[in-house]
Amino acid sequence: MNYSNLFKIALRAIFSNKMRSFLTALGIIIGVASVITMLAIGQGSKRSIQANISEMGSNMIMISPGADMRGGVRQDPSAMQTLRIADYEAISTECSYVKAVSPTVNSSGQWIYGNNNTQSTIYGVNRDYLEIRQLSVDDGEMFTDADIKASAKVCVLGQTVVGYLFPDGADPVGKVVRFGSIPFRVVGVLKKKGYNSMGMDQDNLVLAPYTTVMKRILAQTYLSGINCSAITEGVTEKATAEITTLLRRNHKLKEATDQTEADADDFNIRSQEELSSMMNSTTNMLTILLGCVAGISLVVGGIGIMNIMYVSVTERTREIGLRMSVGARGIDILNQFLIEAILLSVTGGVIGVLLGVGASYAVKAFAHWPIYIELWSIIMSFAVCTFTGVFFGWYPAKKAAQLDPIEAIRYE
Known part of the structure; x- marks a missing residue:
């Protein structure tokens, strides 16, 4: 069976259960949109802080008097x-x-x-x-x-x-x-x-x-x-x-x-570079934290895909048996359900990207928070959702491919 036929079968299966397919993709949509929005807020905050530091003088060096010990008592640096x-x-x-x-x-x-x-x-x-x-x-x-x-x-x-x-x-x-x-x-x-x-x-x-x-x-x-x-x-x-x-x-x-x-x-030297490095490490950690929290919803979305694919395999057990009895190989059944899972995740990913970009600009417009959307955050989110579809769709698809044709046809 060629891939164009597998693609048509997968589309037909998705459109025959529109609401279920939408709810399945919704987890991916929310996950991708959350990752893009959270990373945009994190990167925007980082760039805003860097801009403020640059306005103060990014290569500025500040020298101040150092504290001194007199009679075992540390003196106030400002009095030195x-x-x-x-x-x-x-x-x-x-x-x-x-x-x-x-x-x-x-x-x-x-x-x-x-x-x-x-x-x-x-x-x-x-x-x-x-x-x-x-x-x-x-x-x-x-x-x-x-x-x-x-x-x-x-x-x-x-x-x-x-x-x-x-x-x-x-x-x-x-x-x-x-x-x-x-x-x-x-x-x-x-x-x-x-x-x-x-x-x-x-x-x-x-x-x-x-x-x-x-x-x-x-x-x-x-x-x-x-x-x-x-x-x-x-x-x-x-x-x-x-x-x-x-x-x-x-x-x-x-x-x-x-x-x-x-x-x-007897003096202290501080540079804006130290402050910049400290603030960058803090905002990077914050961005990673926000991305990880948002990424959890991607995993939840992937589990939703696996759950629905399990249901789909169970519902279509007799159909799988019929296909195998007329010559479909296990690899064809595997590809059919994998394509279905990937279509759900990719479609959810595309919608999620659009929703994430829109949500980022909405945050900027209404909350007045600085945002900056990195191209890599969009590519990463889309790649992760595609991987999620393959990863969580593979096991149900493998289970379908391993069904015994005779047992599958008899399944009620």
């Missing part, structure tokens, strides 16, 4: 004074894998303009800070190197601060605002960035020359931190190692010898 201007200058001139570096000092307080006020943080930085943090000036200009050298009382406002201090929509550039009792002339306004993946408002800040903040606000000579940007994301580890070696040398920290242990670093 291990980072100096000399460290920033050394990184800027000596590190070959670093393309931008900025010292950072900060202080939180009240900003006032006329009758309006708001709480925000002033960050003392240099011009490289814009490149490191992926910021840009939307109106006016960034303060100059001459402003830094002169410790000028100038600042660049974030959009959130502008909204609170100038609710009437007035142009803040050229206006004088106060941080506590200290006046600052506004020279620019930053372009809006919105909230990051951690829910932090990236526009609620004010930038000023680091020399101004150190001398006129904090009255300190040490730095709160140093922000750097590696040449590319791929050399972040090399840049980190280079900075570590330089700072250990500048801070005169002893290396390990045969008799003594190495001095512990």
Whole structure:
């Protein structure tokens, strides 16, 4: 018996029991749609987090003071004074894998303009800070190197601060605002960035020359931190190692010898690459979990196919006996029921793919969750449902092929 006849027989058997065939395929439809939708949500979340990290500066390196032990008590890192201007200058001139570096000092307080006020943080930085943090000036200009050298009382406002201090929509550039009792002339306004993946408002800040903040606000000579940007994301580890070696040398920290242990670093270095790797591993695990949970419905759908095929073999036992008595071989009966199972699973797979894609976009439209449909998720889901049809349809088909023709004809 050729395959075209087997295909026609299988189609006839499916259409003769339309409702049963639909309910059988429904398990596959739901399984495939669930897998595609869950993977789309997982991949969308991953890409959204990666985009937010990139907006913060994917190749950014953050150096902060390290905690120290004094009299057996571990000190607060923020109170340590291990980072100096000399460290920033050394990184800027000596590190070959670093393309931008900025010292950072900060202080939180009240900003006032006329009758309006708001709480925000002033960050003392240099011009490289814009490149490191992926910021840009939307109106006016960034303060100059001459402003830094002169410790000028100038600042660049974030959009959130502008909204609170100038609710009437007035142009803040050229206006004088106060941080506590200290006046600052506004020279620019930053372009809006919105909230990051951690829910932090990236526009609620004010930038000023680091020399101004150190001398006129904090009255300190040490730095709160140093922000750097590696040449590319791929050399972040090399840049980190280079900075570590330089700072250990500048801070005169002893290396390990045969008799003594190495001095512990009095600074901490963190990179966005570490955060990105951590978030990627978390979202990958979440995506796998979602896919596995959705994949269970595919297995359930496969069991449904096996169950229905068993029923079909039992119902058509006499038909199988008649076919065998007129010359049909066991392999023909096996192929007939296998084709039937594969048709059910493939049809369910096609409908499931369409439903899964539609459900993914519905989630995006109504729940406003980020989604991203990978081509491999569609191919994998379709391949799995086809394999499911073959795997769960094979045993009932094999049972049908092994029936004794005489016993099958006598079956009631």
